[in-house]
Amino acid sequence: MTLSAPAAPPPASRHRDPYGVGLAYRFTVHREALAHRDEIDLLEISTEDYIVRERRTYADPDERLLREALSAFPCVAHGLSLSIGTVGEPPGHYLDATNRLLAETGMEVFSEHLAFHRVDGDDLTMFLAIPFEEAAVKWVAENYRFVRSRLGRPFALENVTYPFPVPHCPLDEAGFLRRVCEETDCTLLLDVTNVFNNSRNHGYDPVEFFERLPMERVSQMHLAGGFQHPNGRWEDSHSAPVMDEVWPLFDEAVRRAVNVRAIILERDSSLQPFDSVMDDLRKAREIFYSHRPLAAPFREDLPPIADGIPAPDPLAEDYAGLRGYQRALMGRIAKPAFREAYRENAEQAALEYGLADSVWLRRLADGDERSMRYFESSWDEFAKEDEEVAKEYEQREWAQWAEQLGRGGW
Ligand SMILES: [Fe+2]
Ligand SMILES: [Fe+2]
Missing domain, CATH: 1.20.960 (Mitochondrial Import Receptor Subunit Tom20; Chain A)
Incomplete structure (x- = not known):
């Protein structure tokens, strides 16, 4: 990524530790977001929009909007193409581009998805479940340590929706997430809508799911809208208001997640009238600040990140x-x-x-x-x-x- 003729980059501290309730930034509502600056605490920038050439050209060719957003709001970064669960060569180009973007923008907080979607260069662009078993825990942990060293920072892993769990696995989703947390120092980006949809689609109790997660490791949350297909399947379409059933779950999640710092509302389309986005945001603010009026202390206790941790060997037995x-x-x-x-x-x-x-x-x-x-x-x-x-x-x-x-x- 090249920020063309960058103005002085925003001071890193501005983006060091955003706190509160914000929006996944979409350039189509740039003006509206700026107009509601007093109610939006932070933005989540999709790094993909600025590291994939075609998307950058389409979204914000001279990156003026990005620079404005960065100077108006504290921002966190969210990636899409890591595919951390893929047993294969690491996506070096993607990691380099992410590093460059983070360095040039001063964004410090990063997150990616706990999923796999790419194999041997073929990218399904839809998330698939990583098999919930120990070899996969080991791979994700090794890969996480490698990526963390390559990015020079810890990052949060997001629970995703998946069409089906891999059958005949000894763990379930909560058990798998817990094991990944035990083997790494990652934090979690808990997408509450994804928990709701998975719980309905795959038949588990979402509150019991929270019960079994290390909720103190949740550093960020997502909330998104969705709907139920006529065939009964729930989908996180990111194109509608947050579903009624998700709000009590969000309340429960915020109550339990004592270290959560950033709540992001995700809406990719149907962004107008913008009031409907703001309605969801205001509801989320009310719930968040009722439980977390004060920020928990920033994690200063993280171990230093070792340089040069090698990528795991995909050919290992x-x-x-x-x-x-x-x-x-x-x-x-x-x-x-x-x-x-x-x-x-x-x-x-x-x-x-x-x-x-x-x-x-x-x-x-x-x-x-x-x-x-x-x-x-x-x-x-x-x-x-x-x-x-x-x-x-x-x-x-x-x-x-x-x-x-x-x-x-x-
Ligand atoms: Fe995501
Ligand atoms: Fe999400």
């Missing part, structure tokens, strides 16, 4: 089953030839990815079929769209050359 599972799962979604082979003889096909372990084979075979079909068809659709865009681009280039030639410009 400990991760063979998990890696094979992830590669074969993505093969079923993204590789038509593998799909075909898998349908004919699953065991034989899985060998292509070194997957021979019977437990992992069962986890792969018994994954939710409806979701798998949905992923397959979305992938094919995206691939077709990509092809059409590429073709259109090529045709446009040819047309430009032809025009140049016609004008004798060559």
